[in-house]
Amino acid sequence: MLPPGPKAPSAFQTIEWIVRPTHFLRQAQAKYGEPFTIRTAWSDAPMVLTSDPEEIKRAYAAPPDVLQGGDAADFLEPFVGRNSLLVLHGDEHLKQRRLVLPPFHGEALRRWSDTISTLAHAHLDTWPTGTPFRALPRMQELTLEIIQRVIFGSQDAELKHALRSALDLTQSTPNLIAMSLVQRDFGPYGRFLKAVERIDELVYARIDQPSETESILDLLKQSGATREELRDQLVTLLAAGHETTATALAWALERLARHPADLTADPQPFIDEVLRTRPVLSITARKTLQPYTLAGHTLPEGVYVAPCIYLANRRGKPIPFGGGTRRCVGAAFATLELREVLRAVSGRFRLRPPRAQGERMRRRSITLAPARGAEIIADPLA
Ligand code: HEM
Numbered sequence: 283m284l285p286p287g288p289k290a291p292s293a294f295q296t297i298e299w300i301v302r303p304t305h306f307l308r309q310a311q312a313k314y315g316e317p318f319t320i321r322t323a324w325s326d327a328p329m330v331l332t333s334d335p336e337e338i339k340r341a342y343a344a345p346p347d348v349l350q351g352g353d354a355a356d357f358l359e360p361f362v363g364r365n366s367l368l369v370l371h372g373d374e375h376l377k378q379r380r381l382v383l384p385p386f387h388g389e390a391l392r393r394w395s396d397t398i399s400t401l402a403h404a405h406l407d408t409w410p411t412g413t414p415f416r417a418l419p420r421m422q423e424l425t426l427e428i429i430q431r432v433i434f435g436s437q438d439a440e441l442k443h444a445l446r447s448a449l450d451l452t453q454s455t456p457n458l459i460a461m462s463l464v465q466r467d468f469g470p471y472g473r474f475l476k477a478v479e480r481i482d483e484l485v486y487a488r489i490d491q492p493s494e495t496e497s498i499l500d501l502l503k504q505s506g507a508t509r510e511e512l513r514d515q516l517v518t519l520l521a522a523g524h525e526t527t528a529t530a531l532a533w534a535l536e537r538l539a540r541h542p543a544d545l546t547a548d549p550q551p552f553i554d555e556v557l558r559t560r561p562v563l564s565i566t567a568r569k570t571l572q573p574y575t576l577a578g579h580t581l582p583e584g585v586y587v588a589p590c591i592y593l594a595n596r597r598g599k600p601i602p603f604g605g606g607t608r609r610c611v612g613a614a615f616a617t618l619e620l621r622e623v624l625r626a627v628s629g630r631f632r633l634r635p636p637r638a639q640g641e642r643m644r645r646r647s648i649t650l651a652p653a654r655g656a657e658i659i660a661d662p663l664a
Contacts, residue, residue, distance in 0.1 A: 287319035333593035342606030363514030416655035435497030
């Protein structure tokens with residue numbers, strides 16, 4: 283028996299989930315208690331949500347033949363490739379994860395601080411002053427520049443453009459629904475495939491080229507991965523690593539404008555609070571491969587067990603990066619990037635909001651983004 287949950291048809295729940303995601307989650311939790319079951323148009327499998335710290339710990343520790351990660355990202359496969367960490371399961375997933383992890387260790391990452399800071403300052407030179415602007419698109423631009431630079435050791439305007447086209451198509455919720463439901467070779471999906479083709483050409487060219495500077499690509503090349511594995515890992519890191527961080531930065535700026543603070547010395551507590559109260563991803567999902575007991579409910583095979591980041595962060599230990607063997611591989615990198623960019627902003631500008639009212643969380647594809655794109659006004663410090 284599945285735990286109780288909203289009885290509305292899945293199409294209706296999907297709309298709620300898109301238009302009022304946090305309200306939908308809070309309301310379902312208040313009405314049905316935990317765990318509760320929701321249904322969306324994206325998958326036939328019902329999704330059982332929990333924010334209970336003990337249950338979340340158990341779910342993240344469950345072996346992959348009991349709870350399988352990587353299922354919810356199937357629609358991304360045409361873009362990120364079949365060797366992507368996001369779509370692999372079991373031993374294959376662990377093998378690729380071991381290849382990708384070493385360059386993302388705290389220690390190995392520290393040497394990127396200066397590069398990130400330099401790119402952040404060059405970006406801040408282009409900010410308008412004294413007039414409102416939306417920080418989210420600018421942060422998308424900056425985080426793509428940063429991740430491209432760190433991964434390839436260089437920036438390629440054409441690759442940046444192709445990546446943005448593919449990502450923009452997956453970012454628009456109507457397109458996403460259209461693409462995942464009717465995968466045809468025309469319309470948005472056709473345009474998406476074209477963008478992916480161009481990305482492949484550019485990424486393979488980069489893989490085949492001897493690099494002049496040190497980059498994550500060089501380190502991955504030494505791991506013995508095949509050309510195709512490399513391509514898939516690189517595109518995965520570019521895709522998973524840029525929109526998420528851009529959204530987190532946009533929230534940080536939206537918050538900073540309303541709660542001014544000096545972040546030049548130690549921005550970490552501020553970052554932790556932003557990731558806790560404005561989580562970029564609202565849930566993590568694992569599929570049951572055998573019956574699984576969650577808070578006294580025996581769930582059948584084939585449903586999602588979903589530790590709910592948004593609800594968990596409101597009650598206990600925050601889990602902005604998920605957990606277990608599927609925990610975000612870019613967590614340390616994202617944190618470093620947030621630190622460097624926020625320190626740069628705080629050293630140069632005082633931010634204020636054009637409107638007093640804080641921005642609501644709106645679903646943008648799979649992220650929870652500021653509804654107005656994080657509108658801020660930046661006044662240069664004297
Ligand atoms: C603030 C920024 C970020 C947030 C909030 C975030 C959050 C997450 C979350 C919640 C997951 C799923 C974890 C789970 O299922 O338990 C995830 C997975 C992942 N993230 Fe991040 N992420 C961020 C930045 C990055 C960056 C910068 C990169 C790469 C450079 C990255 C690469 C990945 C990859 C490859 C996975 C899949 C891991 C796997 O399935 O083994 N992320 N991230």
